[in-house]
Amino acid sequence: MSIQETWTTLKLLSWTKEYLLSKGVSNARLEAEWLLCAATDLDRVGLYLQYEKPLNETELSKYRSMVTRRARREPLQHILGTQEFYGLEFEVSRDVLIPRHDTESLVEEAMKRCSGANTILDIGTGSGCIAICLKKMLKNAEVTASDISEAALAVAKRNAARHEVEIEYVCGSLFAPVNCRKFDLIISNPPYIPTPDIETLEEEVRDFDPHSALDGGNDGLDIYRKLIPESIEYLNPKGWLMLEIGIGQGSDVVEIFGKTDCFMKFFTAMDPGGIERVVGAQRKEIQ
Numbered sequence: 001m002s003i004q005e006t007w008t009t010l011k012l013l014s015w016t017k018e019y020l021l022s023k024g025v026s027n028a029r030l031e032a033e034w035l036l037c038a039a040t041d042l043d044r045v046g047l048y049l050q051y052e053k054p055l056n057e058t059e060l061s062k063y064r065s066m067v068t069r070r071a072r073r074e075p076l077q078h079i080l081g082t083q084e085f086y087g088l089e090f091e092v093s094r095d096v097l098i099p100r101h102d103t104e105s106l107v108e109e110a111m112k113r114c115s116g117a118n119t120i121l122d123i124g125t126g127s128g129c130i131a132i133c134l135k136k137m138l139k140n141a142e143v144t145a146s147d148i149s150e151a152a153l154a155v156a157k158r159n160a161a162r163h164e165v166e167i168e169y170v171c172g173s174l175f176a177p178v179n180c181r182k183f184d185l186i187i188s189n190p191p192y193i194p195t196p197d198i199e200t201l202e203e204e205v206r207d208f209d210p211h212s213a214l215d216g217g218n219d220g221l222d223i224y225r226k227l228i229p230e231s232i233e234y235l236n237p238k239g240w241l242m243l244e245i246g247i248g249q250g251s252d253v254v255e256i257f258g259k260t261d262c263f264m265k266f267f268t269a270m271d272p273g274g275i276e277r278v279v280g281a282q283r284k285e286i287q
């Protein structure tokens, strides 16, 4: 991008598309449009209406710095500061996992199977997306959300304020911050990527999502081996435990549930891409 040229919207978009493609960004044209929208405060229709309009210096320098960041494979969501999930917009930063659309299946299953839950615990809430969506829909439920990271909780709290919901936030590992309490639904999208696979992930994920939100130990199942048996003490009789899982982890996770002998009504559910993404079961009434 040289200073002398007149950079119209149209010219910038085609230049950026080629540039980002050369840096390995696959959705380059659309992403260029989003970045340009952010730099100019226009929406996409606005951009199209002003194809021939040159950008002013302020817009151009804002755009240039955003494109540079994206070319280094920083996720678009970090540059724009938000990600949409379940129809709501969430603030995101390097302190939290960017919410994935696959995780919407977990929220859907919770709504389908236990919309009568009065007490809900979301473990590892990150941006807060799961807890906040559930609270939005189940207005009378008391929702508690935990995370091991104070920085993540700060983001989650801002997201709860943004969506005007009241959620109890607690800091700590797994059940430590809710000792002696019981819930009708415990839900979590825990870290489940096998450690050796992390370096093979695309740069946006590998270099920018918090590793504590991704790394599930050698086979990816470490957290399920702790969370599932420990959850029994924190579930009301007939309370549900619903968990997101990674590709191919369904039967192993169901086995971990089964070994406890404390669960019934097992189910698995797929994400929109047809991948088994959710495993859940109901705590038996009598042990």
Ligand code: GLN
Binding pocket: 096, 097, 098, 099, 100, 103, 123, 124, 125, 126, 127, 128, 129, 130, 189, 190, 191, 212, 213, 214
């Ligand atoms: N609960 C958050 C989400 O689903 C964060 C999950 C995590 O950090 N592993 O996006």
